[in-house]
Amino acid sequence: MAEFGVSTPSVGVAGAKPATSTGKPLSVVALRKTYGDAVAVDEASMEIAAGEFVTFLGASGSGKTTTLMMIAGFCEPDSGTITVGGRDVTRLAPQKRNLGFVFQQYLLFPHMTVGENVAFPLQLRGVPKDEIRRRVGETLEMAGLSGLAGRRPRELSGGQQQRVALCRALVYRPPVILMDEPLGALDKKLRDQLQVEIKAIQQELGLTVIYVTHDQEEALVLSDRIAVMRNGRIEQFDTPRELFERPKTAFVADFLGAANFLPGRVEQQTDAHTLVRLDRSGGLLKARRHDLAAGVPVKVAVQPGRLRVCAPDDGFCTGTVETATYVGSVVRAGVRVDRGDAPLLRMEAPAKSGPVIGERVGICADADDVNLFPDEQGR
Numbered sequence: 001m002a003e004f005g006v007s008t009p010s011v012g013v014a015g016a017k018p019a020t021s022t023g024k025p026l027s028v029v030a031l032r033k034t035y036g037d038a039v040a041v042d043e044a045s046m047e048i049a050a051g052e053f054v055t056f057l058g059a060s061g062s063g064k065t066t067t068l069m070m071i072a073g074f075c076e077p078d079s080g081t082i083t084v085g086g087r088d089v090t091r092l093a094p095q096k097r098n099l100g101f102v103f104q105q106y107l108l109f110p111h112m113t114v115g116e117n118v119a120f121p122l123q124l125r126g127v128p129k130d131e132i133r134r135r136v137g138e139t140l141e142m143a144g145l146s147g148l149a150g151r152r153p154r155e156l157s158g159g160q161q162q163r164v165a166l167c168r169a170l171v172y173r174p175p176v177i178l179m180d181e182p183l184g185a186l187d188k189k190l191r192d193q194l195q196v197e198i199k200a201i202q203q204e205l206g207l208t209v210i211y212v213t214h215d216q217e218e219a220l221v222l223s224d225r226i227a228v229m230r231n232g233r234i235e236q237f238d239t240p241r242e243l244f245e246r247p248k249t250a251f252v253a254d255f256l257g258a259a260n261f262l263p264g265r266v267e268q269q270t271d272a273h274t275l276v277r278l279d280r281s282g283g284l285l286k287a288r289r290h291d292l293a294a295g296v297p298v299k300v301a302v303q304p305g306r307l308r309v310c311a312p313d314d315g316f317c318t319g320t321v322e323t324a325t326y327v328g329s330v331v332r333a334g335v336r337v338d339r340g341d342a343p344l345l346r347m348e349a350p351a352k353s354g355p356v357i358g359e360r361v362g363i364c365a366d367a368d369d370v371n372l373f374p375d376e377q378g379r
């Protein structure tokens with residue numbers, strides 16, 4: 001599976017670190033960039049640990065690439081600071097920051113062979129020839145490209161070209177590698193495969209990686225932590241699990257898990273829970289405890305995978321199954337809720353016991369899976 005020739009150690013396990021990390025910590029403080037009146041990046045701050053895989057995730061135009069380009073040195077910030085391994089690099093030229101880059105366009109030199117492309121960063125740094133030969137050989141082997149060293153980029157597939165681009169970034173062991181949608185041009189199958197390989201190699205070498213994508217699944221698979229960006233701001237910077245289970249805003253809940261939202265009001269606080277009365281059906285729903293006063297209008301948010309079918313009398317609402325799509329291990333269903341608490345509740349149920357179209361059902365959720373957000377519109 002892992003063509004990079006490394007074992008695939010606990011892929012996707014946040015925080016798994018190798019014994020020796022070649023990465024360095026990176027810190028960004030109050031980074032800001034404007035273009036005329038438009039604010040592209042607004043006071044972005046984050047501390048990234050050595051060996052951590054961090055992803056900037058957001059919709060088009062949210063400021064991901066601008067933030068990455070400021071870290072790389074290709075775009076000058078209006079204000080703020082960037083430090084790598086404790087050294088302030090904010091005003092340094094890109095080549096003086098000693099960072100590796102991999103972009104969506106492979107940007108390989110077409111007239112050079114694979115081996116020459118990978119050797120290039122070492123030649124620039126004046127590394128002796130024998131050493132270059134050894135390190136290029138090792139890196140190509142790790143990427144499963146040893147047999148292709150003599151080919152030119154046009155004689156390679158897209159996936160192979162992207163592996164060469166990755167080798168060229170890895171060969172001089174930069175303490176931080178920046179990747180901007182590196183798999184964006186590849187088909188889904190190849191993308192999935194290279195995600196596993198990039199993660200494996202990052203863990204193996206203990207690299208610090210900052211990765212840009214607008215693909216939520218890719219971000220979840222790869223990252224120790226994800227910075228969800230919106231309108232130039234970091235909306236939440238957290239582990240995939242925290243973002244998914246404890247989103248701090250309705251935007252994050254919707255962006256990461258496509259949450260269901262139901263309008264209601266806080267009814268009562270207990271020591272362990274917050275009780276919510278749904279607006280239209282009057283159903284009572286238990287959420288994990290939030291610090292909200294009785295009477296406050298809220299949006300109740302539950303991820304589709306955390307809703308369950310139960311007996312109509314046992315749920316916080318009832319409805320009729322309107323759609324049911326078999327997608328392998330689960331059935332994705334849409335439930336038309338009585339009295340209009342939500343247009344159509346989206347849920348996932350195990351395929352074996354999945355709901356069928358036309359069935360009358362109750363809907364339940366564990367309190368711990370129910371998040372509340374104050375409803376700013378107030379109603």
Ligand SMILES: Nc1ncnc2c1ncn2[C@@H]1O[C@H](COP(=O)(O)OP(=O)(O)OP(=O)(O)O)[C@@H](O)[C@H]1O
Nearest residue numbers: 035039040058059060061062063064065066067214
């Ligand atoms: N050179 C520029 N001149 C003017 N505006 C710019 C420039 N570069 C970026 N912007 C604006 O800054 C904002 C953030 O752009 P950025 O490319 O960082 O977003 P992004 O999240 O990376 O988007 P995408 O996923 O589409 O690449 C956008 O509104 C964009 O139009």
